[in-house]
Amino acid sequence: MTSATHRSAEEIGRTARGPRPLPPLGEQRAAADLSHVDTTLANGLRVVAVRKATVPLVEARLWIPFAGDDALHPATAEVLAETILTGTARRNRIEIDAELALIGGDIGAGVDPERLVLTGSALAGKLPTFLDVLGDVLTGATYADEEIAREKERLVERIAVSRTQPRTIAREALQKHRYGDHPATREVPKAEDVAVVTPEQVRALHQASVLPRGSVMVLVGDLDPSGVIGELEKVLGGWASDRSAVRLPPLPDLTGPSVLLVPRAGAVQSQIRLSAQTVPRTDPGYAALQLANLAYGGYFSSRLVENIRENKGYTYSAHSGFEFTDGTAVVNVDADTATDATAPALLETRYELGRLGQVPPSGDELESVRQYAIGSLLTSTSSQAGLAGQVLALASTGLGLEWLNEHPARVAAVTADDVAEAALKYFAPKRFTGVVVGDAAVLERKLLALGDVVVGEPA
Amino acid sequence: MADPELVRYTLDNGLRVVLAPDATAPVVGVSVHYDVGFRSEPEGRTGFAHLFEHLMFQGSESLEKLAHFRHVQSSGGTFNGSTHPDYTDYFEVLPSAALERALFLEADRMRAPKLTAENLANQIDVVKEEIRLNVLNRPYGGFPWITLPPVLYSTFPNAHNGYGGFEDLESATVDDCAAFFDTYYAPANAVLTVAGDFEVDNAKKLIEDHFGDVPHRPAPQRPSFAEPLPTTELRGEIEDAHAPLPALGIGYRMPDPINDVDSYLAYLVLAGVLTDGDGSRLQQRLVHREPLVVDIGAGAGLFGPFEARDPDTFTITLIHPHEVPRERVLAALDDELEKLAETPPSEEELRKVTARWAASLHSEHDRLVSRTLALGSFELLYGDASLVYRLADRMSAVTAEAVSAAAKALRPDARAVLVVKPASEGNNEQ
Helix, strand or coil: CCCCCCCCHHHHCCCCCCCCCCCCCCCCCCCCCCCEEEEECCCCCEEEEEECCCCCEEEEEEEEEECCCCCCHHHHHHHHHHHCCCEECCCEHHHHHHHHHHCCCEEEEEECCCEEEEEEEEEHHHHHHHHHHHHHHHHHECCCHHHHHHHHHHHHHHHHHHCCCHHHHHHHHHHHHHHCCCHHHCCCCCHHHHHHCCHHHHHHHHHHHCCCCCCEEEEEECCCHHHHHHHHHHHCCCCCCCCCCECCCCCCCCCCCCEEEEECCCCCEEEEEEEEEECCCCCCCHHHHHHHHHHHHHCCCCHHHHHHHHHCCCEEEEEEEEEEECCEEEEEEEEEEEHHHHHHHHHHHHHHHHHHHHCCCCHHHHHHHHHHHHHHHHHHCCCHHHHHHHHHHHHCCCCCHHHHHHHHHHHHHCCHHHHHHHHHHHCCHHHCEEEEEECHHHHHHHHHHHCCEEECCCC | CCCCCCEEEECCCCCEEEEEECCCCCEEEEEEEECCCHHHCCCCCCCHHHHHHHHCCCCECCECCCHHHHHHHHCCCEEEEEECCCCEEEEEEEEHHHHHHHHHHHHHHHHCECCCHHHHHHHHHHHHHHHHHHHHCCCCCCCCCCCCHHHHCCCHHHHCCCCCCHHHHHCCCHHHHHHHHHHHCCHHHEEEEEEECCCHHHHHHHHHHHHCCCCCCCCCCCCCCCCCCCCCCEEEEEEECCCCCCEEEEEEECCCCCCCHHHHHHHHHHHHHHHCCCCCHHHHHHHHHCCCCCEEEEEECCCCCCCCCCCCEEEEEEECCCCCCHHHHHHHHHHHHHHHHHCCCCHHHHHHHHHHHHHHHHHHHHCHHHHHHHHHHHHHHHCCHHHHHHHHHHHHCCCHHHHHHHHHHCCHHHEEEEEEEECCCCCCCC
8 A cells, every 4th residue: 555566565575584492591680689678667557668779769559458447438538648748737739749850759659448558769879858748748738728638639530531431330340249338349439528628637547547556568670678768767656546447347259140241321431340269379279270370361372362352352451460459359350342242252252261171271371371471470570660569469468578579489380280179169150250241232132141140230 | 870781883784783791680682673664654554564574474485474473572571562663673582592583583574574365354453452452442542642633744754644544554455564664664764772681792793694684775765853833822623532531732842852962951850840759840730739730741752752853742642621711720830831931940959950850861772672772763863872872961951041942842832722622511421
């Protein structure tokens, strides 16, 4: 179309020399051991500080268990997260932003039913200023009436936007269908709840729940791990309480009620969301389970992606992965598909679940997921931010940097029998519950015909 | 940032090479940037550059369908590709033991990709699903990168939808693919970048082994996409079936990103002064003080800065409540620009923006994938990968007067305003 005399596709696709062999892998060097300190401050805060001086920055993550069973808790917690950085006794909103900006820094806050997380970074040479701002916010956030009022307005508007996102709609439906009214399901607060939250309630929640004991801070970057602990004792010394941060009540084990078709009239695409109970990283069988999941849908070369995307074109995005919540874990299978492709995609998704147990991965397929598990850990922890995220995920379930260092050996030791056992045990189709959100008028007949599907709004 | 070691050279077949060794982690990044993006696709073939990007993953002479993904992932690596206005990139990040494999995979598809009718049909379906996911089935899908250009620009290359219309995608043929490949995917039209843990001499040898016999083809003449500046305020309006709140996308033309870098950087600093952080001008006034908008952002480029040659777009996007008239928002915006045009920003405002930029450039450098891609795209667009390491200093040198001049150039009578209207008030279920 652009070149008048171009070769044909057949001519382009072959050379005189013909196909060439894949080169072998070279020698792999291990990642350098990183010096770190993992300790608990006098106020009960666990701190993991890791020296990784690749660039002159420090990445910080603060994880605070933040559950609540009050009906207004999700709304109050969301307003708190939106306003925690809007002023202290020492600095107003604009001064906080200016002070962070001048040190190349940032702090953001996010909350869900399980935890409040503060995420930040700054130029390494300015770490004391960064920690001073952070300590000031933790001990002295004032939640001024006018800041609360304005952020409530914005939050109501953002919730409206969020509730139109198919992924939010599907996530809410999945949470309700699998966990009923457990506090874990209240991820996006109701707009009408946000509207009635008062500044007093937000301040009271900060007093009651923004607590160091039971919380974890991770610092990764161009820093001196022991030195920074002393600094934190000083800066965060005033952040103290006898009580511990509030953990989420245990989630019930999933037992696999039927998949629920949730109507969304006129949708051009459906969301398939399946879920089943598994075991967390602390379980001795986790490495085998991890490999079974990768083979199923955990990476691009998985059975699910090759089947429903690369062979059939039903979807752009198909994926399976773990969701860890306070010492428990489930595996989730997600795919977004055109309405016409939805029933066939669910059929193939279940077929691959069954096949994983009956014809488990072995040989090249097993070696591929093994190398991927080891290699992707190397690449994902090669940056400060990536490592900080990994360490936080581990530290919040009681694990540490040691787990990360030892994991490649655990993955290397997994046998084909281990993977086959995990596949059979955890990926049996009937263990999965879930939802399909889509145009029920078109989907209902075919999905019901597949079996183990019911129609309705989640309870 | 001190300039890290950088080796740049060109193979006999015209392939430009950038090597950036760094032994701090045992991983390596490999990318190939081809000098063709969606601005080069012909009329009637919207979305073709992106569709072709998908096809490049579907097999080549030595690699069956799916083999590319399997070989990268079974070496412990990750991969992807992306299509931009003026280039298309392909990349892998892997444990360093897999360097030769990544070079082999990229060379094989540069030499002899398998372009088949079956793979084309399959990837048309996949791309349509991608568009449903990212555009059709979500609020503000394609806003502003698909919806603003047709208001600001009048020529097909600049104005059309780079994701493509379904009819155009469906009418793509295998012969289109062959013509596109032969024209644009020549080694002389590409940049190979290797960053991370490797020995320079060994990498040079491996690159010669794998890419050296990809035959030379002449690089195509690069067209100019220049078009005149708007001489009046251009208005456009779209209905969004999923959006709960109205939105505005405001587009202005910018200085030439390649030939007038320092002026371009002044616009980036201006974007920061306007909307970066609670202390920025528009956040303070429009989000908090008055308040007129829910969220607002400003920036260079449809996907970010340093992604395109001239003409490039300065965008301001915002979402506002129903009850706030859009003319009031625009008037407040123009008032703030006017103030900056009359009185340059303070030194502290500039330092806030440039310190955050310096930190974010460090952070980008720390992620091997973004470092590899930045070096490759700067070599391709600017002919100089090392500019990546001088950006922070060049940005710090931007003067308050230059930022003021940039604000002055954002005139109401030379811009595009795209109005996004929720399709049905109170009923967004469609």
